[in-house]
Amino acid sequence: MNAISPAIQQTSSDEIDLAALFRALWEQKLLIVLVTVLGGMLAAAYAFQVTPVYQVQSVLRPAAIKDLDALNRTGVYKLAPAQAMKRVGATVESYDTRLEFFRANQGLFEALRQPNRSLEQTFERFNQEAFKMLLPDPKKADNLSAYVGVQLTYPQGVDGVALVNGLVEYSVQIERERIAADLAVVIQNRLNQLDAQMAAARASYEASKDAKIAKLQEADSLKRANLQDELKALRQQLKTRRDNRVAQLDEAVRIAKALGISKPATPSSLGEAERVAQGNVIRTEVNNQQIPLYFMGSEALEAERNALLQRRSDDFTEPRIAQIAKELQLLANNRQIEMLNKRESEDLFLKDLASWRGEAARLRNLNVDVSSLKLVSIDQVALEPLRPIKPKKALILALGLVLGGVLGLFIALLRNMLRRTPSRNHSSQLNVAA
Incomplete structure (x- = not known):
């Protein structure tokens, strides 16, 4: 009987401890609220002080057939709209193109400059982390049309809209210059071939005429x-x-x-x-x-x-x-x-x-104005974003309050445990003496 009664007393004390726990937490509600509010304030301070990060993108689609008709009617240079879009997309993705654009427009990247780093080193890191190419998923068969795009994630202080739109326009201009150079080389090669054919025909005629006269x-x-x-x-x-x-x-x-x-x-x-x-x-x-x-x-x-x-x-x-x-x-x-x-x-x-x-x-009389050639159709132009993608202030504030509340509960429980430990030791000594 004496052995069983401590166990019953222990069970009763545990039930009494649970109720006492809630009473103890309620008694320390001010502490819990203060820690929760402090967590929310810290989260709010972080959310409003961290540098916002924005995201813009530009999407390109194939140009119309009529836009490339002047080039294709030359008969010496063929370029389909899909090929033109791929060429522009490859140029946008090219590291050399981005580096050339950076060197030509260093003012757009001035906000990224960091101590002990050259502007080229800063651009190297920015290029790896900020740019992302947008391509249709080849596994999905419901893509209505082909497209290619570029997405930029950038911190506050960088003119991302001008950067993306400028990069796209710069890439299109580079492709125009390449097409103009290719067209000039192709035309010159064709003219050289025609000159060689005419020279060969003249030589053949002279030989045949001399042979006929000799005959x-x-x-x-x-x-x-x-x-x-x-x-x-x-x-x-x-x-x-x-x-x-x-x-x-x-x-x-x-x-x-x-x-x-x-x-x-x-x-x-x-x-x-x-x-x-x-x-x-x-x-x-x-x-x-x-x-x-x-x-x-x-x-x-x-x-x-x-x-x-x-x-x-x-x-x-x-x-x-x-x-x-x-x-x-x-x-x-x-x-x-x-x-x-x-x-x-x-x-x-x-x-x-x-x-x-x-x-x-x-x-020789071909006059194709490549400078105004429309290689792609800009389906989506980069626009100033309405809000940053990071930080998500509401989420951070909610997490701060939740973590603050959890921390407040933990502190309250810890205080309650430390407070009850002496009393338990005293009761144990009394039971031993009895």
Whole structure:
């Protein structure tokens, strides 16, 4: 019985301690309220003294097709709206671009300067922590259109709106300059290619013309040689024919003199040479055999022979010689070769030269105003934020009050425990004595 009663007394004392605990906390309510208020005041002091942090962003979308039509109509440079947006986005993301923009606009970053750090070192840290690229989630299929953006988180004192908008405009301008440089190089390369094609065409034309002239000259030389050979052969043939005729006439003259034929005669007239003619007699002789040459009479034969011996040329006896002379005269001047050599504007005879010249003239007269080229559509321009994203004052104040209240309760409990410890020790001594 004596062993059980302390346990019952302990349980009763515990229940009495819980009620006493609430009474003790209620008695120290002023302390709890003061600590809670102090926590709230400290939280409020932190919330209102910490430097506010703001956030702005700019979103870019693809430009319209008509905005890039002037560039694409050049025929030498193609740029789709999506490609233009990606190029601008890559330029915005580029560290070099941001560093160049920083160096060109150091006044925008002056508020970030810290002791013992150069402005470049300050920008290095700011670039890593403050900038964030906005891209569509590739895992989501409900993205209506492509976009790219840049988000900036910056402390109070920095003109984040001017910084973001200026960076975007600076990046667009850099891409315009790059496109202008690329376009100039592409046009110049195309012009060099056209010049090379025209030079090659001229060289090919000169070679083909020289080959054609050489071919014509060779054909004329060959034809001239053949005609001269034919003329020489004909003259030799005519000379041989004349010599043969002279030999025949010599023989016929000897026969005619032996027969006493001095005048032209016929075989039948030889038998009647001594017959006296009475009246006018007309004789007709029909003979199907060729009459020997000596019947022409020695006088006629000698006359023909003397004429043949005195002849200096037999060309007139052969019509082909006159024709050969005509052909040789025509070969003396090849009019086709003369016309080829007299061509003043040989470019007119080059194939495709007119189209190449037209293309070169078109490229030289291209006037694309790249400085006003709209590469992207700025869907969202960075605007002055209405409130900072940090600190969240209401949340900090609430947390300060909660923590202050918890701390106040803890202090009150601690005081109550310290106060009850002596009394418990005294009661324990009394129980031991009993």
